[in-house]
């Protein structure tokens with residue numbers, strides 16, 4: 001038996017949250033993460049504009065300011081806690097093997113601290129990373145935050161995770 005729209009209003013939760021509440025006991029973290037392929041909030045004109053501005057931004061100070069604004073706006077729209085963000089001038093953490101970079105870290109998210117860290121410089125030469133790479137990393141880490149705060153998931157890289165990320169990017173006009 002389904003719930004009527006009025007019943008949803010009584011609960012005061014979005015449909016996706018109700019879905020999570022009802023499914024949580026039955027399904028694994030992996031299954032839930034895989035099933036949800038969309039973000040459940042609309043993108044505002046401000047978020048769209050900030051995404052566009054970030055695509056032509058470069059240095060740490062400007063990227064920090066625009067990203068803070070964008071992530072605050074996304075948290076408002078998703079009705080979740082804001083995240084603390086650090087855009088670092090440090091080079092990407094990396095490991096070399098036989099003179100080649102075999103591992104590089106673009107950024108990370110710490111769910112317990114609600115904290116995102118991003119390196120704005122490439123691993124070896126320390127050049128500013130391309131806008132697309134930067135925005136990819138920023139939104140990737142933010143979807144981990146969304147998974148944690150909104151969906152109550154232990155956020156892992158399932159195909160559902162990447163689908164949510166693509167949905168967010170599409171709605172932000174990333175592919176235009």
Ligand SMILES: [Zn+2]
Pocket residue numbers: 140141144157
């Ligand atoms: Zn990740």
